Amino acid sequence: MLRHRAELGLSSEQVQGLEQLRADFQREAVGRAAELRAAETNLQTLLEADAADLTQVEPKLREIERLRADLRLARIRTIEQGKGLLSPEQRARLRELLQAPASLRSQKRLGLVGVRDREDDRAAPAPGDGRRVGRFDVDLRLGELLGDLGHRPGAVVQG
Numbered sequence: 024m025l026r027h028r029a030e031l032g033l034s035s036e037q038v039q040g041l042e043q044l045r046a047d048f049q050r051e052a053v054g055r056a057a058e059l060r061a062a063e064t065n066l067q068t069l070l071e072a073d074a075a076d077l078t079q080v081e082p083k084l085r086e087i088e089r090l091r092a093d094l095r096l097a098r099i100r101t102i103e104q105g106k107g108l109l110s111p112e113q114r115a116r117l118r119e120l121l122q123a124p125a126s127l128r129s130q131k132r133l134g135l136v137g138v139r140d141r142e143d144d145r146a147a148p149a150p151g152d153g154r155r156v157g158r159f160d161v162d163l164r165l166g167e168l169l170g171d172l173g174h175r176p177g178a179v180v181q182g
Contacts, residue, residue, distance in 0.1 A: 059087065
């Protein structure tokens with residue numbers, strides 16, 4: 024959202040609120056990522072044994088997945104709070120921005136509206152390339168528009 028402040032017509036209060044959400048999330052993500060790295064290190068130690076003790080491996084693996092889910096949920100919660108700062112008109116405009124292919128959004132940001140790569144037009148959308156417009160994909164792209172939140176699904180935030 025912060026990257027599109029002009030296109031969304033964000034007020035200074037909205038920008039300040041979004042920046043605060045981003046800062047709060049980044050602080051939280053750094054702590055959660057440190058916990059996740061420690062748990063991953065512990066798991067690796069358990070797996071390096073000649074015969075891994077599955078009674079210790081299983082709970083550690085479940086802890087790791089819970090930590091990942093908690094981090095992802097924190098990100099989604101932040102995105103939803105950010106959307107809550109927008110007016111209905113701004114949310115509608117944001118949906119329009121998110122439904123445009125990623126290459127077109129980049130071109131608009133650079134002022135190259137109308138310049139398109141023919142190969143991109145003909146290519147079928149690949150999973151995760153941001154060109155599908157299902158609710159899940161839109162929510163993921165909303166996270167990108169909040170600005171660099173410091174975490175992407177499947178990535179570990181470095182502290």
